[in-house]
Amino acid sequence: MxxxxxxxxxxxxxxxxxxxxxxxxxxxxxxxxxxxxxxxxxxxxxxxxxxxxxxxxxxxxxxxxxxxxxxxxxxxxxxxxxxxxxxxxxxxxxxxxxxxxxxxxxxxxxxxxxxxxxxxxxxxxxxxxxxxxxLGLTPPAVIQLEVSDEIIKTLATLPDGDVLAQGLTVYAENCTACHGSGAGTLIAPPLDSADLRAHPAEELERIIRNGVPGTLMTAWEGQLSDQEIAAVLTLLYRWPEVMASGIAFPEAEMNDFPSTPQMIAEGQQLFNIACKACHGVDGYGTPMAPALNNQLFLTETPDAAIYQIIAGGVSGTLMPAWGSRLSDYELQTLVAYLRSLEQSAPPILPPIQQP
The missing domain is CATH 1.10.760.10 (Cytochrome c-like domain)
Structure with missing residues (x-):
């Protein structure tokens, strides 16, 4: 080399x-x-x-x-x-x-x-x-009624005021959307009721924990602690005493279901944000959730029932309760939008299960 x-x-x-x-x-x-x-x-x-x-x-x-x-x-x-x-x-x-x-x-x-x-x-x-x-798809914020410091001070003057304050706080955050201020609404029965207070505490506790099958009353066990459930029960049995102290929540009044072109447009936009993922484009359904653009369902289901299903959810299904996340007006826009589909909805699709 x-x-x-x-x-x-x-x-x-x-x-x-x-x-x-x-x-x-x-x-x-x-x-x-x-x-x-x-x-x-x-x-x-x-x-x-x-x-x-x-x-x-x-x-x-x-x-x-x-x-x-x-x-x-x-x-x-x-x-x-x-x-x-x-x-x-x-x-x-x-x-x-x-x-x-x-x-x-x-x-x-x-x-x-x-x-x-x-x-x-x-x-x-x-x-x-x-x-x-x-994309205009930011979800609605959760709506909660606040228990003010003034209300807490008022409750403190009552026996076991701390328990009542906790019960009222839990009720405001989780129950008012359906039950209102205690007198009931179109979507849930009254809780300020002598008949309800006549039931044993064990029975009411079972209902809160397990829900009521076939209704919109969902099971709260796992969502509320034992202490929170006990506090709500105390509130229910002492409701007249609490209300007599001057505490009240605004009523969820809804006497009719208006429908305007603006409400229908707003309802369609809200549907695309909150409902389309499960119920499909234009409400035609997916394997995850039934069709709502369904003439039989829309014909046989009054506006109040549609409102109830949306606000309270359907226990035992993937349908959540939207009552705590949408205002009364927003719920009504969804009802208006779904009702606007009735005239052109396909007549052959099966109706969804009624709660």
């Missing part, structure tokens, strides 16, 4: 020795950048699906709404990919979380479910909230 070839071999070896570490370093960075680009693309592609199907329950920023858990927590992000995928695909028994995989009656492919897993683990929730707002 000539001396020149030896130098060429030496220089080639030196070049390789110098380039390989540099290549290894840049390849690691390249792979990391490529993975980040992939995450960015998946999150961007999945954000609209989240806005259209998930934000209504889990919030525009993944903060959770009511009994629907937050997704923007470290606990969720740190779940294994298999656990997240299984939850999205199959849902959770005994909760409002439905199975979204096609084989479970949902609307997402396995690939889309995998993308949702990546979305949950990688999303910037502030950016997600902005996109949800851009």
């Amino acid at each position: 000539t001396r020149s070839l030896q130098w060429i071999g030496f220089l080639a070896t030196l070049t390789i020795a110098l380039i390989l570490p540099f290549y290894a370093l840049t390849e690691t960075n390249r792979q990391r950048d490529a993975l980040q680009d992939y995450y960015t693309q998946v999150v961007a592609a999945t954000t609209d699906l989240y806005a259209q199907n998930c934000a209504v329950c889990h919030g525009a920023a993944g903060e959770g709404i009511g009994e629907n858990p937050p997704l923007n927590s470290d606990a969720v992000r740190e779940m294994s990919e298999s656990d997240l995928a299984r939850t999205i695909a199959r849902g959770r028994y005994g909760t409002l979380m439905a199975g979204w995989a096609m084989e479970e009656g949902g609307i997402f492919t396995n690939a889309q479910i995998d993308d949702f897993v990546t979305f949950i683990q990688q999303a910037n929730w502030d950016e997600v909230a902005r996109r949800v707002a851009e």
